[in-house]
Amino acid sequence: MATKELNVSLDAEGFLTDPNQWTPEIAEAMAEEEGIAPLTERHWKVINWVREEAARTGEFPSLRAISKRSGVDTKELYELFPKGPARKIARCAGYPKPKGCI
């Protein structure tokens, strides 16, 4: 299913604008569009940890935080979510695009 058919609001780059609208089906649809479907148990480990962490702190965790504390290291994060893992994880987890620090 394409993310456009899910009846949720997306920004111009296809990120969910409200993390509360997220469902596991949305993660699968996002993964499809990112070319990483189907999501494996390792993907879910990352997505679930990120959602819990973001809910707890109110901020989307950095890639460094994810690699240190989710139980999936950086190398594997790049294998699971190739070419820009932070961006792809945010999309699948239903969060807006992480703002590049300046």
Add this chain to the structure above:
Amino acid sequence: MKRLLILGGGTAGTMVANRLVHELDMNEWHITVVDQDEIHYYQPGFLFIPFGTYGKADVMRPKRDFLPREVEVIISEVRLIEPEKNLVHLVKENRILRYDYLIIATGSRIAPEETPGLMEDEWRKSIFDFYTPDGAVALHRFLRTWQGGRLVVNVAEMPIKCPVAPLEFLFLADAYFRDRGMRDRVEIIYATPLSGAFTKPIASQQLGDLLEQKNIQLITDFNIAGVDVDKKAIVSYDDQRVEFDLLVSIPTNMGSEVIARSGMGDDLNFVPTEKHTLKARDYDNIFVLGDATNLPSSKAGSVAHFQVDVFIENFLRYIDGLELLPTFDGHANCFIESGHGKGFLIDFNYDVEPLPGMFPMPGIGPFSLLRETRVNHWGKMMFRWVYWHILLKGQEMPIPAQMSMAGKWQR
């Protein structure tokens, strides 16, 4: 007596100390500044050391000369902050300082040890940094006799102090090799974890074009996993390899170790800070200024300056029992040296990306925003004097703390 303790006597700590002695009644307040280093470094000057424009002496002054007479200055490492008890433990003489209010201005430092291979056999032989005075001097010595080859500039990860500095280094390197008649013998490559030359779209486009004009190759989305020391290559997490003869690294930047020891930091030892008030997120009598915050603003002296402006006004309200106003907007203002006596200037905040225009007087300037001019270059060179004589001493600068849209052109 109320006790106000400032950890860090760098750019932010010095500015805030100078402002506070004028704003607070010094019969009621005791202000202490603690720093581990007696030398104040003019950090924007480090960039010029590799190319011989400045020497080390040009960027060093005694810290005490810039701190007000009225404050107590202690040169010591900080062992631990105990925020629940309002105590700070020093290494020197095992002293323990009690505070009513604490300002954390402990800055950020490079952490090359975070990237495997960076600090091994090639460190300071063919791998250098220019974010420390010693690194910049070592690189200068290397460049003086270098015969050319492949120069790779790599940013390990964001955020870094002064995000424009890697670009400035590239532009100045291009000019340096041209002036020495050896540009055709040097290949220059910029490998960055960002998706463009810079973080914000319009500036990224413009600066990216300039890289191309100067024949500097841009490799984006490059996240370094380590250095292959034997083969002299940097390797990314997705197995891209870039070989180098000379690697200039901007290593991972981290906050002070004492923040980690005290359990007050995030994964990079930066202190979680309220975005618009600069109060520590978890503590009501602690404020965080300068590079030590975890804020998505630039880690730069101009930002520290605007933060101090906002902080002073808010702190005076706060000690009178009024609520903090959300007045910090992430304002930053940075000169970008582009080589051959020219430069750019950018002015932006949390929400508004760098735009073209004139600064600080709309339509008049004298500085041009996001455009390469000679006046911008002279602004940057004069800034060293301004820094020592006006900025650090907390005197008025003709730039408001909040970013202004006046003089900027929107598309």
